[in-house]
Amino acid sequence: LPWLIRAASSDCHETCGSVVIRYPFGIRTGCYYNPWFRVTCNQTTNGPKPFISRINLELLHFPKTGDTVFVNNPVIYLNCDNKGNNGTTTSASVNLQGSPFFFSSRFNRLGSVGCGYVAAVFHDNLTDPIASCLQQRCSDQTSEFSLYRRRGTTFPTCYAPISED
Incomplete structure (x- = not known):
């Protein structure tokens, strides 16, 4: 200490x-x-x-x-157009080995930002998600209504816990 x-x-x-x-x-x-x-x-x-x-x-x-x-931690995202066509998949992983940090199973959450999106986390395949989040429809509004603001910081409103497994 x-x-x-x-x-x-x-x-x-x-x-x-x-x-x-x-x-x-x-x-x-x-x-x-x-x-x-x-x-x-x-x-x-x-x-x-x-x-x-x-x-x-x-x-x-x-x-x-x-x-x-x-x-x-923006781990993975998939860009799709409004017709369902796949775009670019981007992956960014974080290596905490040798550092004093770790991700807490208690606080680790998937958060979805925007509207009209489905977000999911998969362990090692694309058939069984370990966490998912469904955003409400946009109704031709900007995505701002689906966000929560606290002290100038914007947080997503759709959260799903990610298990230790």
Whole structure:
């Protein structure tokens, strides 16, 4: 628990966009516990967003208590047009081996952003999803109505738990 002792005396009060960066994470040298906890504040089209530098995951939220952070992990997506034709499948995996981080089975969720979409996670085939999420229809509206905003951060409204198995 050495980071708790240092956090109490630290002069590092950092933010990136609307996210307050809490120790052991930090942006400036001397404000993070070790290089695994270094945060980069990247400028995006939606404003500045914090990323854990070594694993390139966006930090969404730091609960006030506990040792958990919420990250955005866009693992797999499939682009389809409105006629059902398949587009490009993109995969981005995160290697946490050797890092102090792991994905919690308690908090690991599939979140779907937008409207009129079906999102699913498959273990090793395309026949038995381990989690899925169905968004409501768009009705010619933008996808904004299907999102929940909290302190300037947008979260999807359709969630499904992902099991440990």
